[in-house]
Every structure is written in structure tokens, then in C-alpha cells.
Amino acid sequence: MTTTDASPRTGLRAVLPSGRGVVPFGLSNLVGALGTGVFYPYTLLFFPALLGIPLTQVGLVLTVTALVALPGMFWVGRLIDRMGPRPVLIAAALLRAAGFVGYVSLRHIVAFALFSVLIALCNRADQAASPALAVALAPHGERNRWLALTRTVFNAGIGGGALLGSTLIVSGEEALVWLGLANAAGFLVAGLVLWPLRTPPVPPADPAQLSRGAWRDRPFLVVVLINSLLWFVALAVETGLSAYMVGTLGAPAWLAGTLFAVNTGLLIVFQLPFTSALERLGNTTVLVAGAALVTAFLVAMALGTTLSGTALVVFLLVGMVIYTLGELAVAHARYALLTDLPPPAELGSFLAFNQVAAGVSGALVPFIVAALLDSAPAGLWWLMAALTAATVAGVLAVRPLLLARSETQH
Structure with a gap:
């Protein structure tokens, strides 16, 4: 005789993810995001001050190293499949911690470039391995909640880290060093939190089922392709909105921070x-609806x-x-x-x-956003609206294929 849980999940329990390992998984993501939030807003202050090189040179190195790291992701993907996502996530966290210690210890442009390649590769590895670990750990029917948890704690960590960083950075080079070390500490703790977590063993791959x-x-x-276009749009909004609001629309400078606070x-x-x-609706329906809201904005x-x-002011707040509603639907x-x-x-x-x-798409954002804001500011938003509308067309065109694949997988 089998027993079932007679009390259905209601209230907050119906929203939060459940299952073994959800606490260390969420905590690791939160701590890593906190460290990133401490450092990220001051990136373009950190490197020129510590290295004594121009800002344009810093930007060039960061862009080039991010692109150089991308081919390594094919190797990282095979590691995730063979070893499981947990060891890859731990290694990525610990290597990023070492990389930020290296930044503040070895202040030379060659070391800067090498550590930047390492950190860029580990950042991408984290973004591939984290959802894979969520899939591996989530009980049946909980996958989307686990994936949503990663996005929730990431945003909370980035926001909280930015506030913490503002208290650490007062003035001078010493404060910048503390920002780098705080980020290193965040990654170290994020990796250690996952260490005792036990994940299901990786089953040997069946050659007949390999694609x-x-x-x-x-x-x-x-x-x-749809994800890359939507990622490009999201980064372009993040990068270009403040400059467009203040420089083109004439909005007060404080409003930009307010809008991003509302979004976060x-x-x-x-x-x-x-x-x-949204779990009651099909993914393609949700994606089309979310993209339509983003296009309207x-x-x-x-x-x-x-x-x-x-x-x-009212127009921008609404x-x-x-x-944000569109972003929530699209991300889901x-x-x-x-x-x-x-x-x-x-x-x-x-x-x-x-x-x-996504890395190639993201690398194009700074150049395209800067060029359009300088020459045709409204054109930036028309371009992104066209790209987002194109994702709607793409989803509708292949919807039968997506539905067929989903049924086959389950």
C-alpha cells in the first residue's frame, strides 16, 4: 500500500522550490552573486587604478579575452556531461577566487589578460553548469522553480552586493583592493558550500541516444538564436538606458537609478x-507574450x-x-x-x-549601443524592437517542432 501527501502545497510552499540540496544550491548562487555585486559596478574604476592603464585599453582587453575564452566552452560542456555539473561549478568558483586574488597581487597587463581569460571562461562555465545542476537535483515537476531560484538569488545578490560595495569603496587604491578580495571571498564560499552536496551519479551515455x-x-x-537575440536586447537596455534617458529624453539623472531599482x-x-x-501555460506561449511586452516597451x-x-517620469516608470513583466516571462x-x-x-x-x-552576442553590445546612441539614439530602440519581434516570429515558425521535441523528451 502506498501513501501520498494528503496536504497539498499552498501559500509560500507552493511557490518555493523543494527537494534535497535546494538550500546549498540557492546559498551558493546567492553568495557568488553577492561577491559579483560588490565588484561589478566598480569594474572600470578597479582596473585602470590598479594597473595604471587607460580605460579604453582596459575595455579592449576585457572584450578580447571574453571572446578568446569562448572556444573553451566546448571542452567545458563535455566535462559537465562526463563528470556532472557540481565539480565543474566548484572548480569554476575556486578558479575565479584565485583569479581575483591574482588581479590584486600581480599588477601587470599580461597577468591581467591571462586572469581575464580564466575568469571569463569560468563565468561562462558557471552559467552552463548551474542550470544543469538544477535539472539534476530538482524533483519531478520542480525544474522551473529551481531555475527561477537561480535568477531570484542572482538579482538579490547583485543588488545586495552593490549596496555592500558602496560601503567598502571610500577612496584610494586600498578600497579597490578590498573590492577584488571581497569578490574572491564570495566565489570561495560559493564553491565550498557546494562541496558536501551529493548529486546523482552521471549515467554512462547510450550511443544510440546521442545526437x-x-x-x-x-x-x-x-x-x-532566440536566446542570443533576447540576451542582446537585455544587455543593450542595461547598457544604454541611462545614457538615452538623460542625454536624449532629458530625464533627471536620479530616475535612471530608480528605474533599475524598480526592475531589480x-x-x-x-x-x-x-x-x-506560468507553469500552467506552454513555454512558447509565454515566450511570445513576454517578447511582445518587451517590444512594446x-x-x-x-x-x-x-x-x-x-x-x-510616469511614462518611464510604467x-x-x-x-520587467516581459523580462520575467521571457526568462521563464x-x-x-x-x-x-x-x-x-x-x-x-x-x-x-x-x-x-550568448557570449558572441554580448560582445557586440557595447560597440553597437555606443554607435547608435552617438548617431541615431531612437534607432537603438527601433533595432531592438525589431530583434525582439523577430524572436516572436521565430518561435511561431518552429512551434510545432518545439512541441514535438518536448513530447518526445518526456
């Missing part, structure tokens, strides 16, 4: 409840040059709420598709392939 590779999997390739707060508070609510930004004063759907479509034995390789595509 021909992510680059030959049409449904997954479409999802990777909504992401932290509503990511898990939103995910729970982008078009409104391009048309908002006629507003001023209080009307502009627009950010709409954008694209993470679900990226982890749902690959063959289980090759999840690491497929997610690593996606990180290569």
Missing part, C-alpha cells in the same frame, strides 16, 4: 511566484522623445514595469526551453554551446 551535436539540432538552434526589486519579488503561475522608448517633466520560457530540449546525456554540451552564442 549529432547542438549545431545540427534545428529546434535547439532556433532557441539558441520586481525581479526579486515576483520571479518565483511568476514562474509558479522598446517601441515606446523610441517614441518617447516628445514627453517631458512629470509625464516623462514602461519599466511593463518591460527561454530557460525552460534551453534545458528541456537537449538530450539528457548531452545537456552540458548543449548549454555550453548556448553560452558560446
Whole structure:
């Protein structure tokens, strides 16, 4: 005779992820994000001050090293498939801790470049291995909640870390060194928290079930392309919104920080409840709806040059709420598709392939955003609106393939 849980999950329990290992998994993600949040806002202060080189040279090195690191992701993907995501996540965290200690210890441009390649590769490895670990640990029906947990604690950690960083950085080189060491400490603790976590053994791959590779999997390739376009748009909004608001729309400088605070707060508070609510809908439906909301925001930004004063402030606040709702829906759907479509034995390789595509997309953002803001500011938002609308068309075009693959996988 079997027994069942007679008390269904209600209230907060119905929203939060459950299962063995959820606490160390979430804590590791939170601590790593806290360290990153401490350091990230001051990146372009940190390196020029410690190395004594111009800001443009720092930017060039960071861009080049990020691209150089991308081919290593194919090797990282195979490691995830063969060893499991947990050891890859631990190694990535500990190597990043060593890299930031190296930054403050060896202040030379060659060391800077080498450590930057290492850290860029480990950042990408983390972004491929973390969802793979969520898939490996999540009980049946809990996968989307575990994936949402990573996004929730990341946003909370980045926000909290930024506040902590603002208390650490007072003035002078010593404060910048403490920022680097705080980030190193965050990664060290994030790796150690995962150390005692036990994960299911990696089963040997069945050659009959292996695919021909992510680059030959049409449904997954479409999802990777959609993800890369949406990632480009998200980074462009993050990079270009403040400059556009102040320089083109004439909004007060304080409003930019307020909008990003609204965005971060909504992401932290509503990511898990939103995910729970959206699980009843298909991923393609959610992705189309979310992309439509983001497109509406982008078009409104391009048309908002006629507003001023209080009307502009209200317009931007309402627009950010709409954008965030779209971002929540898009994030839920694209993470679900990226982890749902690959063959289980090759999840690491497929997610690593996606990180290569996202890395190339992200590397283009600073140049394109800067060029358009300088020459045709409204054109930036029209371009991103077109890209987001293209993702809607792409999803609708391959929806039958995506649905067929999902049914086959389950």
C-alpha cells in the first residue's frame, strides 16, 4: 500500500522550490552573486587604478579575452556531461577566487589578460553548469522553480552586493583592493558550500541516444538564436538606458537609478511566484507574450522623445514595469526551453554551446549601443524592437517542432 501527501502545497510552499540540496544550491548562487555585486559596478574604476592603464585599453582587453575564452566552452560542456555539473561549478568558483586574488597581487597587463581569460571562461562555465545542476537535483515537476531560484538569488545578490560595495569603496587604491578580495571571498564560499552536496551519479551515455551535436539540432538552434537575440536586447537596455534617458529624453539623472531599482526589486519579488503561475501555460506561449511586452516597451522608448517633466517620469516608470513583466516571462520560457530540449546525456554540451552564442552576442553590445546612441539614439530602440519581434516570429515558425521535441523528451 502506498501513501501520498494528503496536504497539498499552498501559500509560500507552493511557490518555493523543494527537494534535497535546494538550500546549498540557492546559498551558493546567492553568495557568488553577492561577491559579483560588490565588484561589478566598480569594474572600470578597479582596473585602470590598479594597473595604471587607460580605460579604453582596459575595455579592449576585457572584450578580447571574453571572446578568446569562448572556444573553451566546448571542452567545458563535455566535462559537465562526463563528470556532472557540481565539480565543474566548484572548480569554476575556486578558479575565479584565485583569479581575483591574482588581479590584486600581480599588477601587470599580461597577468591581467591571462586572469581575464580564466575568469571569463569560468563565468561562462558557471552559467552552463548551474542550470544543469538544477535539472539534476530538482524533483519531478520542480525544474522551473529551481531555475527561477537561480535568477531570484542572482538579482538579490547583485543588488545586495552593490549596496555592500558602496560601503567598502571610500577612496584610494586600498578600497579597490578590498573590492577584488571581497569578490574572491564570495566565489570561495560559493564553491565550498557546494562541496558536501551529493548529486546523482552521471549515467554512462547510450550511443544510440546521442545526437549529432547542438549545431545540427534545428529546434535547439532556433532557441539558441532566440536566446542570443533576447540576451542582446537585455544587455543593450542595461547598457544604454541611462545614457538615452538623460542625454536624449532629458530625464533627471536620479530616475535612471530608480528605474533599475524598480526592475531589480520586481525581479526579486515576483520571479518565483511568476514562474509558479506560468507553469500552467506552454513555454512558447509565454515566450511570445513576454517578447511582445518587451517590444512594446522598446517601441515606446523610441517614441518617447516628445514627453517631458512629470509625464516623462510616469511614462518611464510604467514602461519599466511593463518591460520587467516581459523580462520575467521571457526568462521563464527561454530557460525552460534551453534545458528541456537537449538530450539528457548531452545537456552540458548543449548549454555550453548556448553560452558560446550568448557570449558572441554580448560582445557586440557595447560597440553597437555606443554607435547608435552617438548617431541615431531612437534607432537603438527601433533595432531592438525589431530583434525582439523577430524572436516572436521565430518561435511561431518552429512551434510545432518545439512541441514535438518536448513530447518526445518526456
